[in-house]
Amino acid sequence: MLKDFRTFIARGNVLDLAVGVIxxxxxxxxxxxxxxDIIMPVVGAIFGGFDFSSYFVKLGPVPATYAGNPDSYAQLKAAGVPLFGYGEFVTVVINFLILAFIVFLLVRAVNRVIAAAEREKAAGVAEPAADPAEVVLLREIRDELKNRPVAGTTPPSI
Incomplete structure (x- = not known):
């Protein structure tokens, strides 16, 4: 079983996946x-606040024992107050869109490099040009001279 596991791990796909995840x-x-740190502060400034992820709506009462800041999303959430955190959701969606766009650009660049390599390979595999008639004639003469007996020797037997 250990040998099978080692073979499974040594496959290129598993190692590629591990590298990809890391x-x-x-x-x-x-x-x-x-x-x-860069995009959301600008978006927050446009919409009237610097911390866009702290925009929320309270869906339930704040406990009477709560002593924290009533405008702090993180503190209210930690205290168990039901909140509708739309600012955090918008931040996560923007984060996803940025990540998806960057991955799209990377995949597009890799596809272009692969296509260029395939075009270059296809161009390099082209059949070589035919030899000129003079070269063919010279090869025939060379081969004929090789087969001629040299003066003073016996011809090769067939």
């Missing part, structure tokens, strides 16, 4: 930072 996780972190 790079995807790191790439998602970069995209999240791009969204949270």
């Amino acid at each position: 790079i995807g996780g790191a790439f998602a972190t970069i995209t999240k930072s791009l969204t949270d």
Whole structure:
């Protein structure tokens, strides 16, 4: 069983998938930072606030024992207050769209490189041009001279 597992792991597809997941996780972190730290502050400034992800609507009462900030989405959520966090949802959707667009650009670039390589390969596989008549004639003369007996020797037997 261990041998089968080792064979399974050693396959290229499994290793490619593992690399893809690791790079995807790191790439998602970069995209999240791009969204949270660069894009959403600009969007928040356009819509009247700097922290767009903190836009929410309270769906239930705040507990009487709650001592935190009544305008803090994170604190109210941690206290168990039912909230409709539309700002966080919009942030996640924008993050997804950015990630999907960047992946689209990467796939498009890879497809172009592969297509160019295939075109180059197809052009390189083309049949070589026919030899000129002079070259063919010279080869025939060479081959005929090889088969002629040299003076003073016996001809080869067939």
